[in-house]
Amino acid sequence: xxxxxxxxxxxxxxxxxxxxxxxxxxxxxxxxxxxxxxxxxxxxxxxxxxxxxxxxxxxxxxxxxxxxxxxxxxxxxx
Numbered sequence: 001x002x003x004x005x006x007x008x009x010x011x012x013x014x015x016x017x018x019x020x021x022x023x024x025x026x027x028x029x030x031x032x033x034x035x036x037x038x039x040x041x042x043x044x045x046x047x048x049x050x051x052x053x054x055x056x057x058x059x060x061x062x063x064x065x066x067x068x069x070x071x072x073x074x075x076x077x078x
Contacts, residue, residue: 005032006045014076021076 002008008029015022029045032054040054 006030007032014073014078016076021078 006029008027010025010027012023013026030042031045032040032042033051034040040056041051042054043049043051
């Protein structure tokens with residue numbers, strides 16, 4: 001999360017192709033603002049989609065994808 005209200009995920013995507021493991025870097029970002037009444041709004045970047053109300057119930061503590069990632073990484077030989 002940046003001081004300008006942006007949350008970015010930088011990752012490297014892997015997939016099997018022709019008996020090899022291919023990869024490429026990937027980034028996606030969201031922008032967040034807080035209205036005077038305290039409502040948090042977000043939008044997906046770089047498309048600059050319409051603003052929509054942030055849903056706090058989507059937030060989770062910890063690494064919710066770790067087990068799934070480890071299983072896929074093992075299958076790709078990473």
